[in-house]
Amino acid sequence: MLVALLRNGEVVSLAGNWTKEELVRLKKSESFFCPACKREVVLKLGNRRIPHFAHKKDAACPCEHEPESARHLTGKLDLFSWLQRQNIQAKLEPYLPSVRQRPDILVAHRRFIYAMEYQCSAICEQLFQKRNNSYRTKGIRPIWILGAHHLRYRNMHQLTLPRFQWMFAHRFPLVPRPLLFYYCSETKRLIRLVHLIPFSVHHTFAIPVVQPLHSLSFSDLLSFPVVPLPASFWHDWLSYKKRWRLTFPLYPNKVTRLICSDFYRWGVIPSLFPTEAGWPLPHGYLFETPPFIWQTYVLIPFMQSESKLVSADSIYRFIEERMDAGRLAARQLPLATGQRYTQAVYEYLQLLTKLGYFQWESRKRLRLVKEFTFPKTTDEVIQQDQQMMEKMKTTPSLSHYINELELHKNA
Numbered sequence: 001m002l003v004a005l006l007r008n009g010e011v012v013s014l015a016g017n018w019t020k021e022e023l024v025r026l027k028k029s030e031s032f033f034c035p036a037c038k039r040e041v042v043l044k045l046g047n048r049r050i051p052h053f054a055h056k057k058d059a060a061c062p063c064e065h066e067p068e069s070a071r072h073l074t075g076k077l078d079l080f081s082w083l084q085r086q087n088i089q090a091k092l093e094p095y096l097p098s099v100r101q102r103p104d105i106l107v108a109h110r111r112f113i114y115a116m117e118y119q120c121s122a123i124c125e126q127l128f129q130k131r132n133n134s135y136r137t138k139g140i141r142p143i144w145i146l147g148a149h150h151l152r153y154r155n156m157h158q159l160t161l162p163r164f165q166w167m168f169a170h171r172f173p174l175v176p177r178p179l180l181f182y183y184c185s186e187t188k189r190l191i192r193l194v195h196l197i198p199f200s201v202h203h204t205f206a207i208p209v210v211q212p213l214h215s216l217s218f219s220d221l222l223s224f225p226v227v228p229l230p231a232s233f234w235h236d237w238l239s240y241k242k243r244w245r246l247t248f249p250l251y252p253n254k255v256t257r258l259i260c261s262d263f264y265r266w267g268v269i270p271s272l273f274p275t276e277a278g279w280p281l282p283h284g285y286l287f288e289t290p291p292f293i294w295q296t297y298v299l300i301p302f303m304q305s306e307s308k309l310v311s312a313d314s315i316y317r318f319i320e321e322r323m324d325a326g327r328l329a330a331r332q333l334p335l336a337t338g339q340r341y342t343q344a345v346y347e348y349l350q351l352l353t354k355l356g357y358f359q360w361e362s363r364k365r366l367r368l369v370k371e372f373t374f375p376k377t378t379d380e381v382i383q384q385d386q387q388m389m390e391k392m393k394t395t396p397s398l399s400h401y402i403n404e405l406e407l408h409k410n411a
Contacts, residue, residue: 001034001041001052001053001054001055001064001068001093002014002015002052002053002073002076002077002092002093003015003035003053003092003093003094004032004033004034004035004041004043004053005032005033005034005035005038006030006031006032006033007030007031007033011035012026012030012032013092014050014051014052014053015077015080015081015092018051020045023043023045023051024045026043027043027045032053034053034055034061034063034064035093035094035095035102036061036062036063036064036095036100036102037055037059037060037061037062037063039055039056039059039061040056041053041054041055041056042054042055042056048070049070049073049074050070050073050074050077052068052073054067054068062100063095063100063101063102069120069121071120071147071149071185071186072118072120072121072147074185075118075120075145075147075183075185076092076093076104076105076118077092078183078185078188078213079104079105079116079118079145079183079213080092080104080105082213082214083105083107083218085214086217086218088107088108088109088218089107089108089109090105090106090107090108091105091106092104092105093105094106096138098138099134099135099137099138099140100134101115101131101134101135103115103116103117103135103142104116104117104118106140107143107218109218109219112141113139113140113141114140114141114142114143115135115140115141115142115143116143116145117131117142117143117144117145118145118147118183119144119145119146119147119168120146120147120149122164125167125332128167128334129334132334132335142335143170143181143221144168144170144181144335145181145182145183145190146165146168146180146181146182146183147182147183147184147185148182148183148184148187148189148191149184150165150182151182151191151208154203156230157205157206157207157208157230157232157233157236158199158203158204158205158206158236159193159203159204159206160202160203160204161196161198161202161203161204161206162202163201163202163288163332165180166288166331166332166333167332167333167334167335168180168181168335169196169285169333169335169336170335170336171333171335171336171337171338171339172222172223174222174223174224175222175223175224176224177194177195177196177224177282177285178196178285178333178335178336179192179193179194179196179224180192180193180196180206181193181221183213188212188213188214189210189211189212189213190210190211190212190213190216190221191208191209191210192208192209192211192225193206193207193208193209194206194207194209194224194225194227195207195227195229196285197280197284197285197405198284198285198287198288198290198291198331199237199240199290199291200244200290201288201289201290203240205233205236205237205280207227207229207230209225209227228406229405229406233406234389234393237279237280237389238385238386238389241278241292241385242381242382242385244278244290244292245271245272245273245378245381246271246378248270248271248292249270249271255326255327258325258326258327259293259327262297262300262322262327263296266300266303266304267303268296268300268303268374269374272374272375272376272381273292273296274296274299274372274373274374275372275373275374275375275381275384275385275388276295276299276352276355276357276372276373276388277291277292277295277296277298277299278290278291278292278295278296279291279295279348279351279388279392280405281344281347281348281351281405282347282401282404282405283339283343283344283347284344284347285331285333285344286330286331286333286339286340286341286343286344287328287329287330287331287341287344288329288330288331288332289327289328289329293327293328294319294328294344294345295348297318297319297322297327297328298315298319298345298348298349299372300318301314301315301318302366302368302372303372305368308367308368308369309361309365309366309367309368310365310366310367310368311364311365311366312346312349312364312365312366313364315345315349316342316345319341319342319345349366350401351392351398351401353366354395354397354398354401355388355391355392355395355398356369356370357369357370357372373388
């Protein structure tokens with residue numbers, strides 16, 4: 001805590017240019033109180049952390065959920081100073097009685113109010129949702145920045161991104177895709193993760209845009225940096241698709257067994273799922289389930305239809321039934337609302353339409369006019385996946401799809 005009340009109600013902030021001697025004199029001459037719970041707090045002047053206030057042992061404060069780390073105290077102060085240098089109206093740790101919360105920083109920028117939270121520790125989904133909902137009821141837009149220590153790189157463009165971190169994905173009004181913010185209080189760098197294209201539940205392709213905090217403006221934080229996918233993306237995708245085929249059935253859990261049972265029942269060998277399934281999509285992040293699984297489920301109604309004519313509504317219902325049965329899962333994105341998984345399904349249907357597999361009839365039904373490809377051997381798998389990738393990249397009618405996926409334009 002960097003802000004407290006004096007006995008007379010005056011606010012004292014440690015964000016100023018205090019010397020150590022001044023703070024020692026202040027500690028000896030004053031008593032300090034929490035603006036939220038009004039209990040007495042202690043001014044800490046140790047060497048391990050920056051000067052800060054802390055509740056006394058066993059004191060219960062509704063706005064304090066865990067002890068503050070040195071990383072959190074420093075990062076919060078860095079972000080506040082960054083806003084001040086831009087002459088942006090910002091308050092450090094203001095207590096908001098109407099929502100009984102105390103954001104790290106409250107920001108007034110143009111026509112909006114933002115609650116900026118620098119999250120270094122874990123937080124349960126229920127508390128996270130509660131805090132966001134409370135802010136929104138008062139017209140306050142939450143911005144969450146994770147501590148950079150949460151980042152787990154597999155390589156330069158592949159990360160382990162657990163469900164906890166996906167909760168923090170933002171989607172602003174003029175931003176075409178979700179992005180994640182991280183800040184490192186040691187290097188003073190802000191990291192924006194963009195181009196979030198999940199391979200699986202926890203394995204995600206992304207591009208980290210790393211910049212010194214002082215080189216960015218608050219407006220930059222609300223915009224989307226246009227950076228193209230690296231040339232290695234498609235090769236990496238095919239490699240991971242091959243890995244799906246070879247390993248998915250080998251690590252059975254309850255859900256995997258149910259999915260494999262479904263696939264076998266409908267004539268699909270799990271390791272030899274159709275070549276047409278398992279491709280990246282601009283809105284594929286709306287599914288938590290890996291793309292090769294949910295896209296295979298989208299194809300199944302066509303495989304079962306004797307007339308090869310299927311309505312779009314029946315496909316959406318079929319996918320929803322698979323969700324209710326625990327086979328599929330939509331990704332929970334509390335900060336990137338306004339889009340449903342059906343958008344990814346529609347996008348996938350459009351992709352296969354442009355590849356010549358479907359024809360739309362009366363804008364509500366699709367007819368299968370080209371059979372799906374089922375590889376019979378591993379060698380065929382590699383060859384057919386490669387051929388389809390090349391076709392996707394060279395088909396003129398798919399230029400919009402490629403452009404949107406790789407550059408995120410025209411979203």
